[in-house]
Amino acid sequence: MTVHGFMPPYAGLMLQMAVIGRGFSGMMMAIALLKTVRRPFRLRLIDPMPTVSGGQALLTARSTEILNSRARDLSVSTGEPKDFTRWLQANAPFRQAVSAAIPGFGQIFVPKSTFSDYVYQRFSEALAERKDVTVQMSGESVSSVRPTENGQFEIAFEEGDAARVHDVILATGFGRxxxxxxxxxxxxxxxxxxxxxxxxxxxxxxxxxxxxxxxxxxxxxxxxxxxxxxxxxxxPHTRLPADAVFPNHPMPSNLRQIVRFVRDACAEAEENGWSWQATMNGLRKRARSLWASLPPSEKRQFNRHLRSIYDAHRNRxxxxxxxxxxxxxxxxxxxxxxxxxxxxxxxxxxxxxxxxxxxxxxxxxxxxxCRCLAPDLSEPVIAGLLRDGLAATDELDLGLAVNPAGELMGPKTRPVGLFAIGPLGLGSLPDIDLVPEIVTQAYAAAGLIETRAMPQLRAG
Ligand SMILES: Cc1cc2nc3c(=O)[nH]c(=O)nc-3n(C[C@H](O)[C@H](O)[C@H](O)COP(=O)(O)OP(=O)(O)OC[C@H]3O[C@@H](n4cnc5c(N)ncnc54)[C@H](O)[C@@H]3O)c2cc1C
Missing domain, CATH: 3.50.50.60 (FAD/NAD(P)-binding domain)
Incomplete structure (x- = not known):
């Protein structure tokens, strides 16, 4: 169907979206949608877990448990890297608990529950700004997602009922x-x-x-x-901040030589008074393009022999x-x-x-x-998408094939309106299980939803 006339293309149509999973990825996606999509919309946030917070894994943590990333890397606001540290500075109970002598809070490590409070507060504020958006919390488990004849998606719940939406964002982490x-x-x-x-x-x-x-x-x-x-x-992390350093010259293209290159870069950093951690931080910035450039055989080799060493040095x-x-x-x-x-x-x-x-x-x-090496692809909703040809696995079958904006890449086409945010894309995008990468991906997905036409209109 094509729409003609003087009406703006979306007049009379309410955009409906569903985010499956209310962990950090799901809540982050909700924040990104609220801050990016300018049209009115209805958003359903679905998770059988009874609570709503800044992320399930974060909320269930004990108050003594701290995150492994420095505060400076944890902003959920795009273009405002200091948003979290500013929030910490304005947070009276937190300031009382932490030595006031720490400048700017950027280098410190905070309890998971503190980060969860921050994420939840930013979600609430973003929602309060949008009188034209309705958010519904659903306590169900999604069993399948199927396309409908008019370009929407039908979400079926294990509990029996179903809902129709234009966009579905999977944020199911490593699985239920x-x-x-x-x-x-x-x-x-x-x-x-x-x-x-x-x-x-x-x-x-x-x-x-x-x-x-x-x-x-x-x-x-x-x-x-x-x-x-x-x-x-x-x-371990260094006690003092380790800003990213990495040699400027081009990296080799073969895995064995890349390993030698990184080892030499770490040694050189230490000789010059930096740390190997600073080099690993520099490597992380290049990880995505490096991973994309490797042939599947070398990716497999990396997973078999080097991933655990890489993980031990990147997740500190x-x-x-x-x-x-x-x-x-x-x-x-x-x-x-x-x-x-x-x-x-x-x-x-x-x-x-x-x-x-x-x-x-x-x-x-x-x-x-506690292995969590890869997301659970046998989860019914994921297995169904793979079976129906709406999703494909990445080259190594580690997770779902996605692009940096989280769009699912099917075996033949890219189904419009289907996204996977966070760990589900681990085989396609290195480090996509970490907060900074999830934040970037969520805003990229929300940006696409904002800019593209609604499915019924596109169908014409
Ligand atoms: C112990 C721990 C420490 C971490 N430390 C750091 C850190 O220091 N720095 C950093 O950057 N990252 C850290 N991370 C990683 C990062 O926080 C996680 O990758 C992120 O929490 C993943 O969140 P998620 O929302 O994708 O998955 P989850 O938190 O697992 O949430 C997924 C949600 O989806 C729901 N769900 C699943 N299937 C369905 C279904 N079919 N229907 C409805 N709902 C469903 C589940 O119930 C669950 O609530 C840590 C993670 C953990 C667990």
Whole structure:
């Protein structure tokens, strides 16, 4: 259908959108839409989790748990990199708790709950500015998203009903199972005790470290074993800020030479009084174009052999948290063992220890999976999109193929109006599971929604 006449193209049509998932990615997307899309719209924010906050993972954290990124990197306002630090400065309870001597707050690490408060406040303010927007919070689980004959999407809920919208933004993170297991793990050990018990934590990244420290904060006194295939734990941040530095000359194009180049750059930075962390910060700025330039075989090689080392150096722990982890390991209460998890049974973990060929049973009262290497593509809504040809996986089948603005790339076409924000795009965009990259992507998606025509009109 083509629309002619004097009416503006969207007159009489109310744009309807749905964001699936109210974690940080979902809430960030809502902020970006409220601040970017100038037309009136209705927005449904869907998540079975009962709370509305600045992000589910952030809200459920204990107040002692701190984020691993410096405050300067956590603004949710595009073009205003100091928005979060200004918010911290204006926040009286936070100022009382933190030494006033810290200039500007940019270099500090803050509790996750503080960041969640900031995100939620920015969401509320953005909503208060828009009398022409309706936001509905839905406590359902989405089971499928299907296109309709008139260019919209039908969202079906597990609970039975359905809704029609023009744009769907998937913000389901690593998947519902992962989000729920985070809560179960928090609850299971919240009563302290458990002296003789043994908990196995799978994975050795930030989530695993977070889990170990949460168990201790919750009073768990039993033994903990971190089981990881490669055994690389997150490295520490520098105490003083490490501004990005990186050699200016062109990088080689082959993986082996790139590794040597980065190693040399780290050594050179240290010789010149900077730190390897500053070089890694510089590398992160180039990661996206570097990743895009590698052929699939080298991407696979990177994932197999280098990803865990890269992750340990890019996702770093604040120096105090790192020191605490080292004390925990030195005390013997927590042990790191290299091995491949083969599955869990009632009695514990089936595992093949590094250097051994046979399978062993490792007795444990609980096994908590903190690996999160890739989003769960078997989640019904994602599996359905793949089956219906509305989405495709990236070259390595790690997640969904997306462009930097989060648009889903189907096997043949790019379905207009379907987006995936955050970790779902991990195989296409390095670091898209981190706050700064999610913020940039959310504004890019909102910008596209603002500028393009509505589906019914485009169909003509
Ligand atoms: C412990 C931890 C520490 C971190 N530290 C940092 C840090 O210091 N710096 C940084 O930049 N990043 C950090 N991150 C990473 C960053 O915050 C996460 O990548 C981000 O929180 C991902 O959020 P998300 O909204 O994409 O996913 P999630 O928080 O997992 O939220 C996804 C939501 O989608 C919902 N959902 C899933 N499927 C459905 C469905 N079918 N229907 C309806 N709802 C559904 C789930 O219930 C869930 O609430 C950290 C993450 C964690 C977990």
């Amino acid at each position: 199972k992962r989000a729920e297991s985070r809560l179960v793990a928090m609850d299971a050990f919240s009563d302290g005790g458990h002296e003789g018990e043994h908990v196995v934590v799978l994975g050795s990244g930030l989530r695993a470290v977070d889990q170990v420290l949460q168990l201790r904060d919750g009073g768990f006194r039993g033994r903990i074993t971190i089981v990881s295939r490669r055994g690389f734990l997150p490295q 722990l604040p120096a105090d948290v790192h020191a605490r982890l080292e004390r925990e390991l030195a005390s013997g209460g927590t042990e790191l063992r290299r091995g491949t998890a083969l599955g869990t049974v009632r009695a514990g973990l089936r595992v093949r220890w590094a250097g051994e060929t046979g399978e062993s049973l490792f007795a444990a009262s609980d096994v908590i999976d």
